[in-house]
Amino acid sequence: MFGLTALELARIQFGFTVSFHIIFPAITIGLASYLAVLEGLWLWRHEAVYRDLYHFWSNIFAVNFAMGVVSGLVMAYQFGTNWSYFSSFAGSVTGPLLTYEVLTAFFLEAGFLGVMLFGWNKVGPGLHFFATIMVAFGTLISATWILASNSWMQTPQGFEVVNGRVVPVDWLKVIFNPSFPYRLVHMTIAAYLTTALFVAAAAAWHLLRGNATTAVHTMLSMAMWMVLVVAPIQILVGDQHGLNTLEHQPAKIAAIEGHWQNTPGESVPLILFGLPDMAAETTRYALEIPSLGSLILTHNINGQIPGLKEFAPGDRPNSAIVFWTFRLMVGLGLLMLLLGLWSLYLRWRGGLYHSRTFLRFATLMGPSGLIAILAGWLTTEIGRQPWVVYGVMRTKDAVSNHSALALSTTLIMFVIMYCAVFGTGVSYMLKLVAKGPQPFDEYPPHDNAQSQRPARPLSAAPDSIDSATADGQKDA
Numbered sequence: 001m002f003g004l005t006a007l008e009l010a011r012i013q014f015g016f017t018v019s020f021h022i023i024f025p026a027i028t029i030g031l032a033s034y035l036a037v038l039e040g041l042w043l044w045r046h047e048a049v050y051r052d053l054y055h056f057w058s059n060i061f062a063v064n065f066a067m068g069v070v071s072g073l074v075m076a077y078q079f080g081t082n083w084s085y086f087s088s089f090a091g092s093v094t095g096p097l098l099t100y101e102v103l104t105a106f107f108l109e110a111g112f113l114g115v116m117l118f119g120w121n122k123v124g125p126g127l128h129f130f131a132t133i134m135v136a137f138g139t140l141i142s143a144t145w146i147l148a149s150n151s152w153m154q155t156p157q158g159f160e161v162v163n164g165r166v167v168p169v170d171w172l173k174v175i176f177n178p179s180f181p182y183r184l185v186h187m188t189i190a191a192y193l194t195t196a197l198f199v200a201a202a203a204a205w206h207l208l209r210g211n212a213t214t215a216v217h218t219m220l221s222m223a224m225w226m227v228l229v230v231a232p233i234q235i236l237v238g239d240q241h242g243l244n245t246l247e248h249q250p251a252k253i254a255a256i257e258g259h260w261q262n263t264p265g266e267s268v269p270l271i272l273f274g275l276p277d278m279a280a281e282t283t284r285y286a287l288e289i290p291s292l293g294s295l296i297l298t299h300n301i302n303g304q305i306p307g308l309k310e311f312a313p314g315d316r317p318n319s320a321i322v323f324w325t326f327r328l329m330v331g332l333g334l335l336m337l338l339l340g341l342w343s344l345y346l347r348w349r350g351g352l353y354h355s356r357t358f359l360r361f362a363t364l365m366g367p368s369g370l371i372a373i374l375a376g377w378l379t380t381e382i383g384r385q386p387w388v389v390y391g392v393m394r395t396k397d398a399v400s401n402h403s404a405l406a407l408s409t410t411l412i413m414f415v416i417m418y419c420a421v422f423g424t425g426v427s428y429m430l431k432l433v434a435k436g437p438q439p440f441d442e443y444p445p446h447d448n449a450q451s452q453r454p455a456r457p458l459s460a461a462p463d464s465i466d467s468a469t470a471d472g473q474k475d476a
Contacts, residue, residue, distance in 0.1 A: 009407035010082045010399045013414060015381070017075045020418055022377060023370045024068030029143060029188065030195020031061045032136035035116075037222075039132050043125055048439070049214050055120075056215070056437035057199075060429055062117055065109075067425045071418075082407070086388055086398035090166045093159060093174055097149040105142035109135050140188065147187055151180040153389050154380070155248045161392070178248050182241040183380075189234045190376070193336060194369025196226035200339075201366025202433045204359040215437040217353055220362075224352070228340035235333060239296075246297060249390060250306045252383035255319040256326045257293060258283035261307035268293035268304055273327075276319035281309060283319075317383045325382070329375040332368045339365055 004012070035058055042050035076098070079087050087094075115123060115131035123131075158173025159166050168174050200223035206216045246253045254260075258276040259268060260283065270292035274283040294303040308316050339362060346352040384390055388398040 004404065004408075006402055006404045006407055007396055007399050009404055009411060010402070011395070013407060013411045014075075014078055014082060015378075016411070016414060016418075017071070017078060019374055019377070020422060021068065021071040021075050022373060024064055024071060025139070025143070026191040026194050026370065026373055027064050027198065028061065028068050029139045029191035030193075030198075031057060031064065032132075032139045033192065034195055034199070035061060036129075036132045036136045039129050043129060049218050052215050052437050052440050053218060055440045056432075058117060060432050063425060063429045063432070065113070067422055071422065082400050082402065083388075083398050084400040086393065088165065089393055089398070090153075090389055093152060093166050093168050094149050096168075097145055097152075097175070101142055101145035105138045105145065108141065109138035112138070143188060143191070144184060147184045148175045148177075148180055151183050152177050154183075154384055155179040156389050156392055166389075166392075179241075179244055182237070182244045186234070186237050186241050186376075187373075189230055189237060190369065190373050192226065193230050193234060194373060196223045196230065197336065197339075197362075197365050197367075197369045199223040200227065200362045201364075204362035205366075205434075206436050207353055208356065208359050208363065211436055212353065213437070219437070220353065221347075224340065224343035224347070224362075227336060228344055231333065231337040231340050235337065238330075238333070242297065243299075246305060249383070251308065251311045251315060252317055252322070253297065254306055254308045254311070255317040255322050255383055256379065257297070257305070258286065258319055258323045259293070259305060259307050261309045262304045267291040267295075267302050268297065270296060274323070276323050278316070278318065278320060283323075314386060317385050322379045322383045325375045325378045329372045329379065332372040332375070335365065335368065336372075 035054055038050050038054040038057070041047070042054060079094070112131040112134040115128065116135050119128055119131065152174055155178040157177050158170035158175075159168050161167070199219050203216050203220035203223065206213075207220065242253070255276075257268075258271050258274050260281055262268070267290070269288035269290050271283060272287045272289065274286035276283045291301055293305075295301050297303065297305050308319065342358055342361070343352060346355055346358055352358075386394050386396070388395045
């Protein structure tokens with residue numbers, strides 16, 4: 001297919017499935033916490049707007065959660081089908097970590113999800129709020145185990161290689177590997193930012209169409225506070241994550257910066273734009289800011305970082321890709337910060353809900369969180385190449401023995417099926433968003449008393465045999 005090798009097709013296939021999957025858990029993590037906040041505010045203030053928003057977003061959460069589960073199952077199977085040698089080599093580490101995710105997070109979410117989605121009138125408010133919190137907590141636990149596994153592949157420790165296989169010797173070091181804390185915080189904040197931008201875009205879209213209800217105003221206000229607070233925190237966390245990556249994966253940083261070699265006694269410039277050329281070992285048409293690279297990357301105006309030429313050609317990540325995916329992520333992050341600061345100015349001037357220019361910008365920024373996550377994920381994963389477990393196992397040694405024809409066929413099938421299935425799901429989710437929040441009737445009327453669902457299983461039965469007999473004679 002297009003002259004690609006089996007290894008390249010396997011990587012594209014896994015990249016395609018994981019890219020589809022990651023957008024759903026990101027929204028799930030953010031929406032679950034948002035729902036917990038909304039229900040908490042409802043119980044505290046008893047203002048109907050929070051109850052209405054809870055039920056509006058819980059429907060969207062349910063659709064998104066289902067798509068996340070399905071896409072995750074497909075991705076998990078690929079470890080055994082397309083990357084069997086990796087599973088054989090490192091399965092003693094990645095297998096238990098994914099099992100812990102199922103036993104803790106997935107079971108917790110599954111246990112309380114039904115109560116959260118269907119138990120509003122069937123359990124007490126305290127229990128329902130507890131169920132919502134448990135679902136939100138479960139999404140965070142899930143992210144913890146998944147990122148522990150992936151971070152170990154980035155910065156492996158706590159293991160030995162015995163007879164050609166990884167053997168864990170210290171699980172605390174395996175889990176709390178050097179990059180794990182930074183990646184967990186960075187991804188969690190990204191999920192919250194993504195959700196806030198999604199909620200803000202929905203509110204802005206409705207305001208542009210004249211649907212200026214209290215619920216829509218509340219959606220926009222809460223989302224903009226979140227963006228304002230979290231966007232600068234994400235920038236600071238990203239900076240610390242970058243320092244950690246420079247320490248443990250210097251080749252990745254060199255590729256991201258398009259930096260090839262150092263000049264003795266000179267600081268590193270920041271290349272804003274350019275075209276990295278892997279064959280010529282240079283970055284063409286570079287637009288540089290002198291010394292700023294050293295200041296950002298090392299926090300020292302005279303600091304230097306390793307250049308790509310210091311690494312063997314076979315150990316260099318593809319700078320032509322990660323150079324631009326990183327800048328796309330950073331550029332969107334700066335736009336998010338601008339959106340938050342603009343919202344603060346408009347809030348101060350009393351025009352947050354009326355500036356059509358701002359509302360259009362907020363609407364356009366709706367998918368920016370998801371795009372930034374995908375760009376960051378590509379930067380992380382492509383920047384790790386040519387290693388699947390950094391410094392331990394190369395990607396070419398991890399792929400299964402499939403032909404290019406087989407991988408081409410399955411890749412085409414994945415693209416068609418994913419676009420059909422998840423395209424339908426996303427379309428339905430957007431239709432729910434377009435409908436907008438509606439007043440929620442806490443106790444909807446019923447034409448027939450017997451059509452009501454009982455709050456307790458035994459309450460469906462009559463209080464006595466005599467009453468049941470009387471009802472039967474009445475029906476006759």
